[in-house]
Amino acid sequence: MYAKVIVDVPAKPTNRAFDYVVPEAMKDLVTVGSRVGVPFGPRTVQGFVVELHEGTELDPAKLKPIAQILDLIPPLTPELVKLARWISRTYLCHEITALQAMIPGALKAKYERHVKVDEHGGRRGGHENVLMLPVPNQEEILNYVRKQETVRLETLLEKFAGDTLLVKQLLEDGVLTEVHMVKDRMSAKKALTVFPPENPEQLAAWQEELPARAAKQKLVLEYLQKHPEPIKLTELLSRLHITAAAVKGLAERGWVRLEEVEVQRDPYASRTFRPTSPLPLTPEQQKVFDCIKDAVLSGEQRVFLLNGVTGSGKTEVYLQSIQTCLDQGREAIVLVPEISLTPQMVERFKGRFGNRVAVLHSRLSHGERYDEWRKIVRREVSVVIGARSAVFAPFTKIGLIIIDEEHESTYKQEESPKYHARDVAIARASEHGAAVVLGSATPSLESMYRTGREAVLSATPDRPAFELLTMTSRVEGRPLPRVHIVDMREELKNGNRSMFSRALYKAIEERLHKKEQTVLLLNRRGYATFVMCRTCGYVANCPHCDISLTYHQSSRAIRCHYCGYAERELTACPDCGSEHIRHFGTGTQRVEEELSKLFPGIRVIRMDVDTTTEKGSHEKWLTIFKNRQADLLLGTQMVAKGLDFPHVTLVGALAADSVLNLPDFRAAERTFQLLTQVAGRAGRHELPGEVFVQTYTPEHYSILSASKHDYQGFMLKEMLMRKQHNYPPFHRLVLITLSHEQVQLLIRSGEAVAARLKELASQMQAEGTELEVLGPVASPISRIKDRYRFQCMIKYRGEMDIAGLVQQAVAVLDDAVKQRKLTVSVDVDPQILM
Numbered sequence: 001m002y003a004k005v006i007v008d009v010p011a012k013p014t015n016r017a018f019d020y021v022v023p024e025a026m027k028d029l030v031t032v033g034s035r036v037g038v039p040f041g042p043r044t045v046q047g048f049v050v051e052l053h054e055g056t057e058l059d060p061a062k063l064k065p066i067a068q069i070l071d072l073i074p075p076l077t078p079e080l081v082k083l084a085r086w087i088s089r090t091y092l093c094h095e096i097t098a099l100q101a102m103i104p105g106a107l108k109a110k111y112e113r114h115v116k117v118d119e120h121g122g123r124r125g126g127h128e129n130v131l132m133l134p135v136p137n138q139e140e141i142l143n144y145v146r147k148q149e150t151v152r153l154e155t156l157l158e159k160f161a162g163d164t165l166l167v168k169q170l171l172e173d174g175v176l177t178e179v180h181m182v183k184d185r186m187s188a189k190k191a192l193t194v195f196p197p198e199n200p201e202q203l204a205a206w207q208e209e210l211p212a213r214a215a216k217q218k219l220v221l222e223y224l225q226k227h228p229e230p231i232k233l234t235e236l237l238s239r240l241h242i243t244a245a246a247v248k249g250l251a252e253r254g255w256v257r258l259e260e261v262e263v264q265r266d267p268y269a270s271r272t273f274r275p276t277s278p279l280p281l282t283p284e285q286q287k288v289f290d291c292i293k294d295a296v297l298s299g300e301q302r303v304f305l306l307n308g309v310t311g312s313g314k315t316e317v318y319l320q321s322i323q324t325c326l327d328q329g330r331e332a333i334v335l336v337p338e339i340s341l342t343p344q345m346v347e348r349f350k351g352r353f354g355n356r357v358a359v360l361h362s363r364l365s366h367g368e369r370y371d372e373w374r375k376i377v378r379r380e381v382s383v384v385i386g387a388r389s390a391v392f393a394p395f396t397k398i399g400l401i402i403i404d405e406e407h408e409s410t411y412k413q414e415e416s417p418k419y420h421a422r423d424v425a426i427a428r429a430s431e432h433g434a435a436v437v438l439g440s441a442t443p444s445l446e447s448m449y450r451t452g453r454e455a456v457l458s459a460t461p462d463r464p465a466f467e468l469l470t471m472t473s474r475v476e477g478r479p480l481p482r483v484h485i486v487d488m489r490e491e492l493k494n495g496n497r498s499m500f501s502r503a504l505y506k507a508i509e510e511r512l513h514k515k516e517q518t519v520l521l522l523n524r525r526g527y528a529t530f531v532m533c534r535t536c537g538y539v540a541n542c543p544h545c546d547i548s549l550t551y552h553q554s555s556r557a558i559r560c561h562y563c564g565y566a567e568r569e570l571t572a573c574p575d576c577g578s579e580h581i582r583h584f585g586t587g588t589q590r591v592e593e594e595l596s597k598l599f600p601g602i603r604v605i606r607m608d609v610d611t612t613t614e615k616g617s618h619e620k621w622l623t624i625f626k627n628r629q630a631d632l633l634l635g636t637q638m639v640a641k642g643l644d645f646p647h648v649t650l651v652g653a654l655a656a657d658s659v660l661n662l663p664d665f666r667a668a669e670r671t672f673q674l675l676t677q678v679a680g681r682a683g684r685h686e687l688p689g690e691v692f693v694q695t696y697t698p699e700h701y702s703i704l705s706a707s708k709h710d711y712q713g714f715m716l717k718e719m720l721m722r723k724q725h726n727y728p729p730f731h732r733l734v735l736i737t738l739s740h741e742q743v744q745l746l747i748r749s750g751e752a753v754a755a756r757l758k759e760l761a762s763q764m765q766a767e768g769t770e771l772e773v774l775g776p777v778a779s780p781i782s783r784i785k786d787r788y789r790f791q792c793m794i795k796y797r798g799e800m801d802i803a804g805l806v807q808q809a810v811a812v813l814d815d816a817v818k819q820r821k822l823t824v825s826v827d828v829d830p831q832i833l834m
């Protein structure tokens with residue numbers, strides 16, 4: 001049998017699979033999706049089996065055998081292998097990059113040099129057979145290696161430190177041969193465990209047998225009589241206040257057994273989740289649920305866009321839909337944005353489905369992630385809830401994939417493979433005959449567009465049309481909160497220079513008085529985080545990137561967020577010497593200071609990147625807030641999503657138009673989404689909510705629509721704008737970014753690609769398609785890490801092999817890439833245009 005293997009050779013990435021022989025002994029283990037170690041040149045590298053064949057077109061004598069099989073249960077399924085190929089074609093990346101993205105970081109390969117004894121070795125170097133020579137150390141070395149089959153070279157050299165030369169000689173003579181092993185970065189965690197004898201009745205007799213001074217050992221035997229089940233050594237020791245010596249003594253007598261046993265790192269092990277049962281659905285929920293249920297039962301790929309206002313009970317619909325899926329013996333994947341993977345969300349899923357749920361997110365340690373993922377591979381769970389990459393969960397019977405807050409830009413990965421989880425989910429659903437539910441109070445225009453007539457007419461299995469489901473009211477008829485727009489220009493005119501309008505100030509005061517809670521949103525990006533001289537206007541910029549430095553109060557340093565460059569805070573302006581240099585601070589810190597000045601004694605929780613880096617900090621803050629040990633929660637986007645606290649009756653957005661000013665055609669959409677989401681945190685339970693939106697552009701349609709909870713109105717207006725400018729969803733985009741240290745080379749390369757694109761486009765343009773090439777122009781961030789950046793943008797519509805076209809066009813840069821280290825990055829359907 002022969003295998004085609006995609007190998008991981010970072011220096012020479014290629015999409016070509018290489019042929020290997022499957023050794024007889026591995027035949028039953030190697031399948032499509034297996035991770036293997038294969039010889040590649042002088043080394044052994046990790047690879048994935050993508051095909052198996054009885055024969056080969058190549059000369060079998062020239063093929064090498066697979067050297068190692070790395071897992072007993074393959075980490076990937078044939079479906080995922082096929083998906084990797086699709087990703088590589090759709091998003092223009094190497095297949096290996098897509099395959100690697102599907103497995104947890106713990107399985108990324110690490111290479112080790114091992115040695116083994118070559119029993120037929122020793123032909124080289126003129127010796128008859130070195131094995132025959134009675135060199136005592138040599139025998140000792142060989143026996144040591146034989147006993148373990150292979151030994152890490154470093155371990156061997158450490159152990160026989162005085163015989164380095166001899167080891168070298170043995171390697172040269174071929175008595176020992178070097179093998180390169182692929183090892184995992186992480187392995188299953190093991191713990192020494194104490195096993196009582198099979199026959200616990202013996203324990204009492206043994207206890208008698210022990211001499212009186214062996215009191216500690218007696219204690220252990222006594223304990224095991226009462227609890228005759230295996231127990232972790234560390235636990236036993238701490239229970240009995242003894243040292244390991246006592247247990248080891250018993251083990252030496254053969255009375256108990258000590259053995260390494262695998263333990264799972266379960267981040268939620270110490271938590272108990274209150275079980276919940278399905279709520280009776282509201283009529284709106286019921287209607288939506290029935291549609292999803294039908295789809296799940298049909299076993300066909302169907303995609304729903306669920307547009308439900310904040311607090312309409314989407315999560316309950318998800319939970320009951322998943323139940324339907326599980327009842328059928330199928331599996332479900334739930335994707336949520338990383339920042340809404342709050343304990344609250346996890347609790348709702350664990351509460352309903354208990355330990356049938358695995359949770360995957362980046363706040364877990366490598367080991368925890370690995371263990372959660374293995375629960376999936378071993379079929380111990382049937383529901384996965386996680387961030388973007390959980391879409392690759394290696395399930396084999398998927399019935400339902402849910403993407404909550406589907407409009408979030410974090411579903412698009414910014415590094416290669418630059419996939420969109422929504423499109424990957426749809427592709428998987430087509431293989432599994434599964435339903436996909438995209439839920440949001442503010443669906444993306446791309447998704448909305450696909451519920452329309454045009455999308456229905458041009459639907460393909462790759463790009464199916466979406467079915468629109470709506471929920472227009474909150475559960476139990478709770479009203480959506482009243483939203484006030486505050487014109488900050490008026491505030492200034494009236495002499496209020498504070499960052500709080502008088503109305504918001506009064507509202508916060510009122511909540512403090514009534515012991516209700518407030519959420520304040522400050523979009524960090526919008527606020528001045530840079531360092532500026534008020535005398536001459538000097539702004540501290542990174543010397544390597546085209547971006548201003550950011551002040552970090554905690555370390556009293558100014559930093560570049562792109563390359564990590566840092567310097568001490570400035571006390572005087574480097575240009576004019578003025579001392580009026582202001583560190584504007586990360587917005588939230590300043591707001592926090594101002595709050596405590598305005599409202600002495602106010603208990604504020606600040607949540608931003610600085611306060612949530614520590615593991616579990618997120619959870620800690622939210623628990624404090626939930627328990628009403630704080631009056632006000634202040635934060636960046638992370639406070640806008642998913643939170644459901646009954647005592648929050650006031651929400652304030654401090655700088656509503658901060659996103660609006662970004663150079664991005666989605667700026668209005670993002671503003672509308674953010675305001676709607678954060679407003680949705682208020683008044684979700686019995687107490688009614690109120691929202692204040694502070695802005696300098698109160699007349700902008702995104703702000704007006706958000707204040708009226710008018711998704712429909714916003715969407716129609718925004719669609720019109722997009723159509724006028726040939727932007728998505730009407731046209732699709734591909735962004736090609738080039739970077740190099742020399743501007744000249746960049747411009748030339750950019751022009752070459754643009755010319756080639758235009759040429760190719762004119763050749764392949766079919767009826768009903770349009771294609772436009774923009775650029776090359778400098779990217780909005782024109783330099784990062786001393787490399788300049790230029791971009792070309794393709795806008796196109798209609799079905800065409802855009803990936804093939806781009807691939808052909810960038811091929812004109814191959815020489816510059818190889819010889820002059822030009823970097824080319826292609827982003828299909830980009831979410832961020834920087």
Ligand SMILES: Nc1ncnc2c1ncn2[C@@H]1O[C@H](COP(=O)(O)OP(=O)(O)OP(=O)(O)O)[C@@H](O)[C@H]1O
Nearest residue numbers: 279280281282310311312313314315316475642680
């Ligand atoms: N059928 C129901 N009966 C009673 N309460 C319900 C029902 N469905 C949901 N709820 C409750 O209503 C509240 C809001 O529901 P949920 O959080 O699911 O809304 P959502 O649509 O996901 O909101 P958001 O988009 O803002 O996250 C929750 O406290 C939930 O427990």
Ligand SMILES: [Zn+2]
Nearest residue numbers: 533536573576
């Ligand atoms: Zn100055």
Ligand SMILES: [Zn+2]
Nearest residue numbers: 542545560563
């Ligand atoms: Zn920098």
